[in-house]
Amino acid sequence: MIILKIGGSVITNKTKQNSFKQSVMSNLSKEIKKANKEIILVHGAGSFGHILAKKYDLNKGYVRKDQINGYSLTHANVQRLNTLVLDCLHKNNVPGVSLSPHTVLKLSNHKLSEINYRIFEEYLKSHFVPVTFGDVVLDEKLGFSICSGDLLVSTLAEHFRPEKVVFVIDEDGLYTANPKINKNAKLMDDVTLKDLEMFTTAMDSHADVTRGMGGKIDIIKNVARLGIDTVLLNGNKPGRLYHVLAGKDTKCTVVRGL
């Protein structure tokens, strides 16, 4: 089984609220169908979630009354993105079923406190593709907070021990520096946990309440410590996702599990 994370920056324009990149998600759906693997899909919230979550300070937990409306709005807006993602999957005969994180897990001061793995197992057993996503969720300590897609990947990887974890991002993989601002940045095609620990990525400059690439590196380290390879690939380049899912060579970064 493969845990596949599709970044919010790949399927939305992160600086423009509610702009969905339908053709990108359609292409990715075709490649998922073609690869025909057992998959749990996690997608980011992109501009459907981050802009509202930031406006209402939702990751701080409950601090003021207008956040109740803000939380509701954000949640519905991420559900809107999720429905668009499901549409692309279904048009390509990938039977995605939405598992909204706030009903399957709870956080406590930003950390996972409980999760219903069984519903993922049941849908997998029946040959569905469980689809979950970064979203606002209840938090025992804070009232509510944000569950990032990356936290979901880490949690699900720990439980399901997939054959690999795949991150579809808007770069070709991991670079020695932030390629958006540094022309000398070099793509790393095959790295170990040790390489990663020396490597400090320049933080993503986009509005992202979930820390962008910085947070992702921590997740990848956790996955590597489980002995599982992580692959990062560019979702805007046709064919790469299929090649990675099918175990074929393509341009990407592989972070080796220990």
Add this chain to the structure above:
Amino acid sequence: MIILKIGGSVITNKTKQNSFKQSVMSNLSKEIKKANKEIILVHGAGSFGHILAKKYDLNKGYVRKDQINGYSLTHANVQRLNTLVLDCLHKNNVPGVSLSPHTVLKLSNHKLSEINYRIFEEYLKSHFVPVTFGDVVLDEKLGFSICSGDLLVSTLAEHFRPEKVVFVIDEDGLYTANPKINKNAKLMDDVTLKDLEMFTTAMDSHADVTRGMGGKIDIIKNVARLGIDTVLLNGNKPGRLYHVLAGKDTKCTVVRGL
């Protein structure tokens, strides 16, 4: 607390797939806001759910392979309706939060086998309006089946013992015969469980996998046996929902709890 069921036939055109009656739902949202009561909202799936569910025989459980895609499609389509309902609520400052039934409950041969009441309680405590809906769900015996909005009402009423249960339908209330086909049908404004037990409604002629009015009568009887009043009112007539929520007189049917 009030459990409020808004029928699929009120907010969709049940004979035409995916036709949402936005102005009706907007009016109802305004009245919910104005009444300012603690509410759990349940809505039907209407033409967003029933047409696909029937096409793929989803209430029979798993009998053939194409149902996997059919289930996914139906679920996403009901989620689409739910997002439209949430939009109307949010535009009127009602903080609805979606609780997708397949993640909060399980059925076993069409009967409830488990449900997470806690998440409803937690959202109520934080002054949200939990919103759930008729949808496809997993079924321990059948693989999957349908959880009707009416089953949700019955289950939630039994647990939460609300001050009343309100059904928003597309008629003025309960009639002595089916008012759609019988001109002599008379509206019953105040009835007891005994009256209801003598009363046999002509089955709803619309395409509805969840039995239409026939199934609703059984639910209302269960609610009455809990000692709780049920009110049925016409969602197309402005003001009636507000009056019922606020405990004022209006045209409707009240079924008295025992």
